[in-house]
Amino acid sequence: MTLEKSNIEDLEEIFKLYKQASQFQETKKMVVWPSFSKEMVINEIKEQKQFKIIISNQIACVWAIAFTDPLIWGEKNKDAAIYIHRIATNPNFRGNNLVKEIVEWSKKHAKINKKEYIRMDTVGENLGLINYYKKCGFEFLGLSKLNETNGLPAHYKNATVSLFEIKLT
Template sequence: MSDLKFQEIKISELSLVLELFKAAAEKINKKNVDHWQYWKNPPQEKIEWVTTGIQNHEFFFIILNDTEQIGMVRIMNIDEPYWGITNDKAKYIHSLVIKDQYNGKGLGSLVIEKVTEIAKLENCEFLRLDAVSKNVGLCNYYERIGFQKVGVKESQLSTNTLFQKQLS
């Protein structure tokens, strides 16, 4: 099994984060899926969302075998905009991006497994994430790896399906 580590992203690396989002948006667009296209030219509120996440120590580069930066992920303890105020202890995954050349190797699942391990160590009840509802392939993928659809969240930029996995 590949060795994955998370390396906290610094504010000085904001441009690298935005480049990863843009590359992901272009890749998704080639699949004719209308998802994340605002990242090609992100609105100020999205840049602020990323900046806040970096300042809150929530954004991480995904490092493979101690050397290769293969993508990024945002790991949150609270996700009020999508999930509201809850009393459940959960981890929230956002912005999981694997660089194109590493796609199809099961690395996204490994990242989710690693976040699951962290969540269990912190005695979380749930692992939660969301996907743009129009991205049927991604929604189906999350269900295949054990997440359940538990709701829908409408936002100004998209309609998202909410998924969670009970941790025991």
């Protein structure tokens, strides 16, 4: 297993994983991801903020990071944090605790970038997902109703989000 930066050649597979994630969300009666902008993902790749886990020469999982997230985190955005977004796992690799691998990678990446927190959100109050993220080391901070969502993907419109954080020591 390797964790590395995504590259432009991964674009088709990234969008395939997003589509599979959306289909999975539908089966679980969760908030479903919209179609994400290709330009957004290309920019993340260029800015080296899109990552992947490779297992047996296959992309097993992808995610993106940001170092600022004011529309979701409000006042807490002033903290030095890394924000994880859009974790999408290849169905062939579900159940392999890949989020725990992302957390361990994020701890190292956060320290290199002098960040004090690892943060993540998910739309809605999905108790199964909340418990899973807690098992991965996140503290569940509760629910937050988003006020200003212009500039965020469509599934955030009028949304309540579950907020998660790991404070690094």
